[in-house]
Amino acid sequence: ETGVTQSPTHLIKTRGQQVTLRCSSQSGHNTVSWYQQALGQGPQFIFQYYREEENGRGNFPPRFSGLQFPNYSSELNVNALELDDSALYLCASSLRAGVRRETQYFGPGTRLLVL
Amino acid sequence: AQTVTQSQPEMSVQEAETVTLSCTYDTSENNYYLFWYKQPPSRQMILVIRQEAYKQQNATENRFSVNFQKAAKSFSLKISDSQLGDTAMYFCAFMKPLNTGNQFYFGTGTSLTVIP
Numbered sequence: 441e442t443g444v445t446q447s448p449t450h451l452i453k454t455r456g457q458q459v460t461l462r463c464s465s466q467s468g469h470n471t472v473s474w475y476q477q478a479l480g481q482g483p484q485f486i487f488q489y490y491r492e493e494e495n496g497r498g499n500f501p502p503r504f505s506g507l508q509f510p511n512y513s514s515e516l517n518v519n520a521l522e523l524d525d526s527a528l529y530l531c532a533s534s535l536r537a538g539v540r541r542e543t544q545y546f547g548p549g550t551r552l553l554v555l
Numbered sequence: 556a557q558t559v560t561q562s563q564p565e566m567s568v569q570e571a572e573t574v575t576l577s578c579t580y581d582t583s584e585n586n587y588y589l590f591w592y593k594q595p596p597s598r599q600m601i602l603v604i605r606q607e608a609y610k611q612q613n614a615t616e617n618r619f620s621v622n623f624q625k626a627a628k629s630f631s632l633k634i635s636d637s638q639l640g641d642t643a644m645y646f647c648a649f650m651k652p653l654n655t656g657n658q659f660y661f662g663t664g665t666s667l668t669v670i671p
Contacts, residue, residue: 473659482559482646482661483600496657530600544659546592546600 444533444547452553453521461516461550465533471495472514473544474506475530483530489514526554557582559649561662568637569670575622576632576665578647584608589623590648591632593641594664603645606630637669 445464453459465472471490475483485498489508503519512533518525528551532544558581568574580589591603606614606623613621618638622631634641647662 473657475659475661480663482561482648482663483659484661485659488657498658528598532600543590543602543605545602548597548599 444531444545446529446531446547446550448550449548450551450553452555454555455521455523457521457554458517458519459521459552461518461529461531461552463514463516463531463533463547465512465514465531466545469533469535469545470512471534472508472512473532473534474514474516475532476500476525477528477530477549479527486516521554523554526552528552557584557649557651557658557660559647559660559662561645561647561665563665564663565666565668567668567670568634570637570639572637573633573635574637574667576634576645576647576667578630578632578662580628580630580647580649580660582628582649582651584651586652588650588652589621589630590650591619591621591630592646592648592661593643594646595643600646604632634667639669639671641667642669643667 447462473488474486477483486500488496492508505517508514528549530549531547534544560579587608589606593601593603604616618635620633644664646664649660651658
């Protein structure tokens, strides 16, 4: 089975710009979660998508939005970038069924730098 | 709101020895899940072990085991026979299942170094 993949691996943007990050979930998984991990910190939950709908959200402003597609891949969009948005963005997929439900499998992340 | 606390920012252990990483959490929920994840320098987060709160038996995965104390809201990770490849950042995580979606909370991590 294929693992979780993310693109791009690194990205540099300037303040005020918009960015789109992409995630392909592990084969057979129907749920995708996004996290922001600032340097030296633990991941902070942004939101989760299940069957193409947002299904849980952390304490992030509306300029953080997402999509999930019929093939369960996902995008994270961030508008009006701020310097504090510089972080590693992690995507995690899971299968909301079965014995191992809710166990998440993480991608390698996208490192975003906002200048 | 749920919080997850890892009070040991850094730890080290001699190869082949045993080390315990601490984690406490705060919640009013009764149904939840707890996880330990490992993040090596390559940065990909890897699941180490998982515990359902309704299970009294502590989870075990090979050299990794947990001490889950529900009343004390404590969830420590024990690594036996430490290996050089265990060097990584370790994160404790709490998950609250909701009908409207699941909420995940991570601690700030413990950096573990295994010394040859």
